[in-house]
C-alpha cells in the first residue's frame with residue numbers, strides 16, 4: 001500500500017466522521033442543506049479529495065473509488081435520516097402548539113337581552129310597521145286636557161271613574177292611557193294618518209297577579225276618508241293573527257268616551273276569554289277637538305294591553321314576574 005493511498009483513505013475517513021457529527025447536530029433544514037453542499041456538492045469536500053485520485057496507481061483506484069462511494073452513501077443516508085427527523089420534529093412542534101383542548105371549560109361572557117315586555121312591544125310594532133303605520137310617543141306626565149278633555153271626557157263625565165288617576169300637585173297627572181298620544185299626534189299632523197304609539201301608563205290599582213299601578217299599552221290610530229268599522233275589525237284581526245297565530249278571538253260591544261261605536265276584544269287562552277284590547281271608531285268630538293272635519297274624515301283607534309300580550313305569548317301566570325327583575329325568570333326570554 002503506498003503512502004499516498006493510505007493518506008487518502010484516512011482523509012476520507014476523517015471527512016466521514018466530521019461530516020457525520022455535523023449532520024447529527026444540524027438543527028434546521030437549512031443548516032442540513034448547507035452541510036450537504038459542503039460535503040457532497042460538486043465543489044464539496046468529497047470531490048476535492050477525489051480529485052487526487054487521478055494521481056494514484058491504476059490498480060489502487062478501485063479501492064479508493066469504492067471507499068469514496070461508501071462514504072458518499074453513508075453521508076447521504078445520514079442526511080436523509082436527519083432530514084426526516086427534523087421534519088417530523090417540526091410537525092410535532094406545530095401540532096403541539098396548535099392543539100385545541102375541546103374539554104377545556106369555556107369562557108363565560110354574560111349576554112344582555114331585551115326585557116320580555118320590550119320584545120313584545122317590538123314584535124307588535126313590527127306588525128304595524130308592516131301595515132304602513134309610523135311610530136309615535138308622548139309624555140308620561142300629561143295635562144287633564146290631553147288625557148281626558150280632548151278625548152271627549154269632560155270633568156263631570158262618569159267615565160273618569162273607569163280609570164283611577166294619579167294626580168300631581170301641580171294639577172297635571174300621570175297618563176292613564178296612551179290615548180293621549182292620539183290628540184298630540186293629530187294636533188301636529190294632517191290626515192291621512194296611521195300611527196302606533198307604545199308607552200307606560202299609570203293607575204291607582206291594587207297590585208295583584210293581573211293588575212299593576214304601572215303598566216304598558218300600545219295605541220293605534222288611523223284617520224282617513226272613508227274608514228269604517230270593517231277596516232278596524234280587519235286590522236285588529238290581522239294583527240292578532242300575526243301576534244298569536246290562530247287563537248280564537250271575539251269582539252264584544254263596549255263603551256269608551258272617545259269612540260263610537262266601541263268594542264273590546266278577547267282572545268281565548270287557557271280555556272277562558274282574556275280581554276286584550278279596547279277599540280272603536282273615533283268619536284266625531286275627538287276629531288273636532290284637533291281641528292279635523294268629521295264630515296270629511298273618519299277614523300278608528302285601539303288600545304292594547306302589552307302585559308296581557310306578554311302573558312299569552314309566554315304563558316305567564318302572574319304579571320308581577322315582569323317587574324321583579326328576577327334573572328332566573330328574565331334569562332328565559
Ligand code: DAH
Nearest residue numbers: 177259278279280301302303
Ligand atoms: N284607552 C283605553 C283604556 O285604557 C283603551 C282604548 C279603548 C283605546 C278604545 C282606544 C280605543 O284607542 O279606541 O282602557
